[in-house]
Amino acid sequence: MKLVLATRNKGKIAEIKKLVSDLSQVELVSLDDFQNLPDIAETGKTFKENALIKAKEIASFTGHWALADDSGLVVDYLQGAPGVYSARFSGEQATDEQNNAKLLALLKDVPWEKRQAKFVCVIAICNPKGQCYTLEGECKGYIALEPKGTYGFGYDPVFFVPAYGKTMAELEPEIKNQISHRAMALKQLKPLLRQMLKRSEGQTYNIH
Template sequence: MYKEIFIATQNKGKVAEFDAFFQKKGLKVKSLLDLEEEIDVVEDGDTFEENAIKKAKTISEIINRPVLADDSGLSVDALNGEPGIYSARYAGAEKDDEANNKKLLKELEDVESKERSARFICVLAVCFPGGEVKTVTGECKGRITQQPQGSHGFGYDPLFYLPQLNKTMAELTREEKNKLSHRADALIQLNKLWDKWVEDETDLKR
């Protein structure tokens, strides 16, 4: 059986997060940073799920190893789900957090506080070589504030308010965020299904 899994990212923070999870499963975590060749997958799907599946499948076929890929972003109800898959480049290709936040506030300037509901969404896709891609989805519900609050985190965190804590994501400690974020929820869903997925994969190889 496989002893390692590749994470489709060059983000060391993400790698560390997944390493903590997969260590408990007896798997060594590697990432795109460990590959000699550079693999660039064009994320041209219409949904988070399509993008995550494409990344996992494409990279797994190239390196012939189990691969986990994720795609995530912000969905605002009053904007029909925007910025969605374009969350990182909402205000332009430069992926500028401050510009993205300013655009979001501009788009919502005439929307009342109670109508500013939103969700952070994270889809994890796992592809075993020769197998089908399996996915789980995590989410974190909140509301978009009228102005940025807090200095931690990144992206839309200063605008994403959590009513149950009376804080924005950017006002949480890393430990607090890691317990309730959309990625944390996706990992909870993954944990519920992982052993079954591995069992199914083993059966296929028999």
């Protein structure tokens, strides 16, 4: 079974390859293995919709199963913002620092108990015929009063994890990779792939 990872992120590719290394029937490839890929507009209003859009498009174009993910930050006080706009919260070419600054400004003087937030990651796996599966992971916490830490990226410096008493950016990468929203979603990936392999026995359109 060939599975196309809808990403060019080397770290993400390596992480997934390591996770499924013992599933010899699964051959992982990435977008770098294909040419003339279409531009995919992430027009969904939810992480799930965007992940499905990407996975369906790549599966249709390549003729293989495809895996895509979408993730971001959800803040209760802001009615779910920045949500699917997490990467471009303060503009299309926004930096992490600009996005964090805008978030903290919007939460200025908001009491701690109302600063609840969560990171969300949705993974979608689709085949060329449009059959799809989705997996979701979450990591709950609070928006800190100020940025702290040098690890990670994005909103990590302002995302406080109560269980560790630190922001995500203060946690060692090994710890973050165990508790993150993406880690929670990826933990469900191997069992799903095993189920898919069993169900796909006898089918020829996605077996290689």
